[in-house]
Amino acid sequence: MRLPIAALACLVAAPAVAQDDTSPLDPLYACRAIEDSTQRLACLDRTVDELRAEEEAGGFIAVRRDVIEAADEASYGLSIPNFNLPRLPRMRMPSLSGSESSDMASAAMEETSDEGHTVLRNEQGQIERISGLAVASLSEGRRGRVTVRLENGQVWNQIDDQHVRLASARNRDDNTVEIRNAALGSHMMRLNGTGRWFRVSRSR
Template structure:
């Protein structure tokens, strides 16, 4: 019974403190941003200014230390386009699900037949490999327009020269 004493005490301590940890804001910078937002509700001009003067230095310090990163929508869209097709952890960059990129359009730099199927290289260097057994009657030519869209169950469909095949992102 004695050997369970310390682990049991640690487990109980964790169970007691876990709800408190969950109730806290996710990050200090999020709390500072919430406080800055609350400053706007101040009706008295002097109180509002004092609130801003108290809050802004914390936000600037968080940004300077790297705890808070400010990213514009254009950069987010660029990163989402470049990572389209990768199975990355979910991170929304503050965007709503309906704003997520569902398809990309590009130009084919290269298409070559491999033992497993076709490999497509787009103008930005993204490589996609065929994962189904669909055949292409003609080899796609460099410069052809390509559309890649999300499909069922996390897969992707590449359309080129009027044909569609299932692909997976390689690089």
């Protein structure tokens, strides 16, 4: 699963994935602030050499933003112990006047993939909702609860007793689902952008 989002790079500390507010690039920014051009160039050269040596030694790895977002999307809904992707900061988009445009920045949080679905993220870059996911099959199990298999291989199971009407969905081959975050880390789903939301849990 891929998102056609601007190819911004971020740096991930290895081997741990969890991040604090510091960046391996901070020493470069500090060099850039030196007023004396000779000292600034010497600082930049030294710091670049140190960063290259640390990267080659495995101290950190450079990862494109779209790669992290794709992994975040692929793991959405799964409970994986000790697995945390780096925080994705809000993308700041300039306005035509050169200042930051809050409208463009907000729009950047919602992206449509080349598979046709749409991902909505909050200001921290975390997924809030995915809509337009193509359905491979729908089935009913115990107590009439629905199992939804998506074209991307994900399997979601209904875990509440909300009645889900499948009659019309079974007569079409272009079903899609929308999944959103709910309370206490749970998720809600609905079929084809209409009808009632029902609580689901991802099993695959």
